[in-house]
Amino acid sequence: MTKVPSELLYTKEHEWVRQEDGLVRVGITDYAQEELHEIVMVELPSVGTRVKVGDVFGTVDSVKATSELFSPISGEVVEANEKLEEAPELVNNDPYGEGWMVAIKSSAPDELKGLLSAADYEKFIEGLEK
Amino acid sequence: MTSSQLLTTHLHDWHVAHGAKMVEFAGFHMPLWYKAAVPEHLATRTAAGIFDVTHMGRAMITGPEATQYLEYLLPTRIQRLETGEGTYSTFCTMKGGIVDDLFLFRLAENEYYVVVNGANRKKDFAWMNKHADGFKVKVANISDITPMFALQGPAAVMILQKLTTTDLSSVPRFSSIQIKLDGHEVIATRSGYTGEDGFEIAQLNVSLDEKEKAVNLWNRILDKGQEEGLVPVGLAARDTLRLEAGMVLYGNDINEQTSPYQARIGFIVHLKKKTFLGREALVTEKQEKPQQLRIGLIMLGKGIPRTGNPISSKGEMIGEVTSGSISPLIKKGVGLGYVQRAFRKSDTLVHVEIGKRKRWAEVIHPKRMLSRLKALASSKN
Numbered sequence: 001m002t003k004v005p006s007e008l009l010y011t012k013e014h015e016w017v018r019q020e021d022g023l024v025r026v027g028i029t030d031y032a033q034e035e036l037h038e039i040v041m042v043e044l045p046s047v048g049t050r051v052k053v054g055d056v057f058g059t060v061d062s063v064k065a066t067s068e069l070f071s072p073i074s075g076e077v078v079e080a081n082e083k084l085e086e087a088p089e090l091v092n093n094d095p096y097g098e099g100w101m102v103a104i105k106s107s108a109p110d111e112l113k114g115l116l117s118a119a120d121y122e123k124f125i126e127g128l129e130k
Numbered sequence: 131m132t133s134s135q136l137l138t139t140h141l142h143d144w145h146v147a148h149g150a151k152m153v154e155f156a157g158f159h160m161p162l163w164y165k166a167a168v169p170e171h172l173a174t175r176t177a178a179g180i181f182d183v184t185h186m187g188r189a190m191i192t193g194p195e196a197t198q199y200l201e202y203l204l205p206t207r208i209q210r211l212e213t214g215e216g217t218y219s220t221f222c223t224m225k226g227g228i229v230d231d232l233f234l235f236r237l238a239e240n241e242y243y244v245v246v247n248g249a250n251r252k253k254d255f256a257w258m259n260k261h262a263d264g265f266k267v268k269v270a271n272i273s274d275i276t277p278m279f280a281l282q283g284p285a286a287v288m289i290l291q292k293l294t295t296t297d298l299s300s301v302p303r304f305s306s307i308q309i310k311l312d313g314h315e316v317i318a319t320r321s322g323y324t325g326e327d328g329f330e331i332a333q334l335n336v337s338l339d340e341k342e343k344a345v346n347l348w349n350r351i352l353d354k355g356q357e358e359g360l361v362p363v364g365l366a367a368r369d370t371l372r373l374e375a376g377m378v379l380y381g382n383d384i385n386e387q388t389s390p391y392q393a394r395i396g397f398i399v400h401l402k403k404k405t406f407l408g409r410e411a412l413v414t415e416k417q418e419k420p421q422q423l424r425i426g427l428i429m430l431g432k433g434i435p436r437t438g439n440p441i442s443s444k445g446e447m448i449g450e451v452t453s454g455s456i457s458p459l460i461k462k463g464v465g466l467g468y469v470q471r472a473f474r475k476s477d478t479l480v481h482v483e484i485g486k487r488k489r490w491a492e493v494i495h496p497k498r499m500l501s502r503l504k505a506l507a508s509s510k511n
Contacts, residue, residue: 037151038166040456041463043432059485061434061463063167063366063456068485 002125003030005096009112010121013070016096017115020103024073024112027100028060028091031125036062039091042084044069044101049077051104053111058101060091069101073111079103139184140277140336140344150364156248158185160365167366171458174324174371177359178283180351181368184344185248188276188332189258193267196240203261203407204234205390207400211236216304216319219398220390221257222408226415227386228393230254231378235306235319243306243317245278245330247380261407276317276332277344281351282371285358286328290318292354298329312350314343323368325375325500370455373464374503376426376496382437383424383452383466392420392468394496422449423474426499427465427482428457428506433489435465440483441473441491448473451482459507463489466496 004010009017014032018025033039041061051057051071058069080102084090091099106112116124136159146152150161161182163170173179191200200208206219216235220228230250235243246254251273258269281290291298293311298318301307306319315334322328336343352360369379378384384393389412391399399412427435435454440447454465465482473480476495481488494502 037163038168040168040458040461041432041434056485061456063370066434066436066484 002034003096004118004122004125006118008096008118009072009115010118010124011070011072011115012124013072015070015072017072017112019112023078023103023105024075025100025103026072027095028069029121030095033092033095033099036060036065036067037092038063039088042088042091042101044080044084045077047077047080051075051077053108053114071104072115073104073106074108075104075106077102078105137185138338139182140338140341141182141184141348143341144345144348145182148362153365155365156185156251158248160185161362163364163366164362167364167370168456168458170361170363171367171370173359173361174283174326174363174367175459176284177361178281178285178289178328178355179324179361179363179367180348180355181280181282181363182278182348183280183330184277186273186278187246187248187251187254187271188273188278189244189246189255190270190272191242191244191258191267192240192270193265194240195266196242199262199265199267200234200242201403202265202405203258205399205403205406205408205412206234207403208234208236213238214305214307215302216306216321217398218304218395220384220395221254222390222412223386224408224411226389226408226411228380228384228388228390229257229386230380231384231395233304233319233321235317237306237308237317243332249381275335275337277336277341278330278332279348279351280322280324280328280330281360282322282324282326282328283360284326285355285360286326289351289355289358289360290329290331293350312347314347323375323377324371325377326371370458373453373455373466374457374459374500376466376499378424378466378496379453388424388468389415389420391415392422393424419471421471422468423471424452424496425449425467425469425474426494426496427451427454427467427480427491428460428494428499428502429463429465429482430479430490430492431462433482433484433487434463435467435482435484435489435491439465441467441469442481442483442488443473448480457503459503460510463491464499464503465491469493
């Protein structure tokens with residue numbers, strides 16, 4: 001079963017967003033990692049990069065294809081998961097935990113209102129599977 | 131196309147029962163991977179892998195003028211092949227473009243076995259039949275009654291040896307033998323599409339109605355290879371294996387607009403032959419030297435080249451990527467592509483433009499790609 005933790009927010013580009021103390025942590029969903037299958041390379045922005053909502057901030061490569069990562073929110077990248085450099089498979093093994101990608105200090109917290117709830121995201125991926 | 135409209139191989143139900151992710155390839159419903167491509171790839175490099183390659187096309191060419199026919203049809207020298215010997219070759223158009231690449235084996239004085247790409251089956255048989263006019267020759271399509279497996283990897287020969295008393299180690303590279311494996315008649319050729327040692331095995335006279343015969347042989351080989359670490363391998367790893375070995379994929383790296391010289395497989399062209407299809411164009415091309423040449427690419431840092439990515443040098447476009455993926459050996463991107471002649475030399479540094487970024491890559495002759503990757507992999511460990 002595809003996991004969609006209820007406490008997170010989601011995008012239609014299959015990213016999840018976790019609100020933490022003053023920042024948001026971002027990764028790709030269980031559905032996304034299953035679809036991509038073996039993730040062999042992850043490229044993330046350096047700390048300090050400024051992103052706007054919808055910007056491409058990185059790429060994820062599977063054996064078959066390259067996919068872009070779109071920022072779910074505007075702000076400044078304050079952390080990037082360096083472990084993924086050596087162990088991109090963490091995204092497959094633990095997409096909501098050790099496979100997180102970046103933490104962003106939001107400059108427009110209102111943007112979070114535009115994201116999907118877990119229930120809405122579940123409906124969205126059910127629609128894709130039909 | 132839905133899966134019910136696709137062709138199936140004798141092994142189809144076995145693949146499904148073993149959890150393979152199934153995809154359409156060359157009109158067949160084929161396994162992309164069983165568990166995952168990278169471990170299947172690495173098992174083939176370090177131990178052995180077995181591949182269902184029944185989707186490929188197989189022809190038997192016989193008749194008193196079989197040799198003359200093939201000398202005309204192919205740019206390669208055929209006459210000198212001893213019984214059992216084989217060669218890589220291509221069908222060429224009058225313009226010297228590649229209709230398909232193939233392997234050919236001389237089974238007897240007037241009997242040849244030809245293996246072509248699955249995706250080109252129809253086109254190739256039409257081509258072979260069209261040009262057979264005027265020769266005393268018969269081109270038989272045996273694809274549907276010859277399930278075909280590839281057994282590849284450093285342990286492949288040792289594993290196969292357990293199923294026959296014929297000494298397999300004495301079969302030269304690119305040669306064939308007809309033997310019985312566990313009671314099944316096969317043509318076994320010491321060839322493959324991975325850069326590793328091994329055999330490709332076509333089981334003779336087994337129609338889809340008797341598919342259990344193919345499943346039995348497949349299972350017997352898997353069983354015999356258990357202690358060596360033999361695993362079934364899907365198409366995704368087949369692609370990364372051939373890519374690391376710098377081998378061309380028809381439709382990606384070669385087509386009717388590329389010639390053997392551009393693709394740097396010119397060794398198959400024997401211009402001393404006075405008559406063969408495409409000769410005039412190839413003579414001219416050799417004299418004028420092709421301006422675009424196929425190269426291998428090894429990424430220096432991040433980024434994975436993909437088909438269609440531009441290749442540039444100092445901001446100028448010099449070519450294009452035709453195949454690319456991860457190299458499981460070095461965990462970096464590798465690719466094949468074509469560049470202007472001046473940039474063909476090994477160690478030339480070029481940019482591959484991936485998305486909006488320019489990534490450094492090292493050029494290497496496709497033939498030397500696998501040995502370089504293996505050296506890089508062992509220095510890393």
